[in-house]
Amino acid sequence: MKQLEGKTALVTGCNRGIGRGILEAFVTEGASIIACTRAIDDELKESYQQLANRFNVQIYPICMDLSDQESIKQGMKEVTEFKVPIDILVNNAGIAKFRPLVMSKIDDFKEMMQVNLYASVQISQYVIKNMLKQRKGSIINFCSISGMDMNAGNAAYGASKAAIASLTRTMAKELAKTGIRVNAIAPGFVETDMNKQIAADYMETMLQQIALGRIAKPEEVAHVAVFLASDESSYLTGQIIRVDGGI
Numbered sequence: 001m002k003q004l005e006g007k008t009a010l011v012t013g014c015n016r017g018i019g020r021g022i023l024e025a026f027v028t029e030g031a032s033i034i035a036c037t038r039a040i041d042d043e044l045k046e047s048y049q050q051l052a053n054r055f056n057v058q059i060y061p062i063c064m065d066l067s068d069q070e071s072i073k074q075g076m077k078e079v080t081e082f083k084v085p086i087d088i089l090v091n092n093a094g095i096a097k098f099r100p101l102v103m104s105k106i107d108d109f110k111e112m113m114q115v116n117l118y119a120s121v122q123i124s125q126y127v128i129k130n131m132l133k134q135r136k137g138s139i140i141n142f143c144s145i146s147g148m149d150m151n152a153g154n155a156a157y158g159a160s161k162a163a164i165a166s167l168t169r170t171m172a173k174e175l176a177k178t179g180i181r182v183n184a185i186a187p188g189f190v191e192t193d194m195n196k197q198i199a200a201d202y203m204e205t206m207l208q209q210i211a212l213g214r215i216a217k218p219e220e221v222a223h224v225a226v227f228l229a230s231d232e233s234s235y236l237t238g239q240i241i242r243v244d245g246g247i
Contacts, residue, residue: 002030003230008058008084010034010127012066012119013093015044017192018142021218022090022225023059027051029226031088032058034079038065038093060084066093066119067111076126088229089127089139091120094160096146101155109156116160121167128180136179138229141168143186145244161186165240172238181237183228188244189215211246 009026013019014035023033035048040061048059060082064075079086094116097108120141131137146154147161165184172182189206207213221243227233228241 002028003226003232004088005030007087007229008032008034009088009090009229010036010079010086010123011090011092012036012064012123015039018187018190018218018221019090019092021222022092024051025219025222025226026088026229027055027057027059029230030055030057031229032060032084034060034062034082034084034086036062036064036075036093039063066115069114069118069122072119072122076123079126085134086127086130087134087137089124089131089137090225090229091123091139091141091164093119094142094144096157098153098157099155100153104156109159112156112160113163116157117163117167120164124171128175131180132178134179137181138233139171139175139180139182140225140228141171141182141184143168143184143240145186145188145242145247148186148240148242149247168240169238176237181228181233183233183236183239183241185221185224185228186240186242186244187216187221188242188247190221191215191217206247209247210244214245216243216245 004026009031011022011033014023015037026033040063045061048061052059062075062078065071141164143164144161146158147165168182168184175182224243
């Protein structure tokens, strides 16, 4: 039997990078997906339909801009109208800007806190109400090694991800008795558009610090998400799992 057979997961940021890797890994393991992205075009819809047909699952596209609280409210209203029990929530979507503190604008901090932290809180509040009816569920937040290992240029992004780590542990304590588990994944450097922002010389320096000598592929992070979403991790809650290649 597939690890996520018959389950439904709500995943943010499904169109590319780690989010796309998670979507593909989850449907491979039998999960249906409520796929939340900022924009949806015909090409994306077609790719979702092909995956759904191939693995005999459902994929429900939802358009939601995480920088806009009203957009999130509308998106979650659409999710409610599906009347589908949500077994798994993956708060994956995020943005990053890397600048020294003295060159960072307050608006940069506000934007990253909204997308990386507040949106995760808002979506979690909606989904938890759904999960409480079932007395079970798995929530997976996305932290980052930038929220754990402080580096120059990561003030705003690192602060938002450190907040996610704290949020995860608090949620886990609050929800444990309801049967809802809450964990987080803290990726290191991954082959995504976000990491293309990093200067080549800095990336070369970081590669020398990674024990495995390379950056991760999105599917390698997705495999950890599958484990946390499945019953195989039934005794894990409040954990921040680093996927960093041994930094």
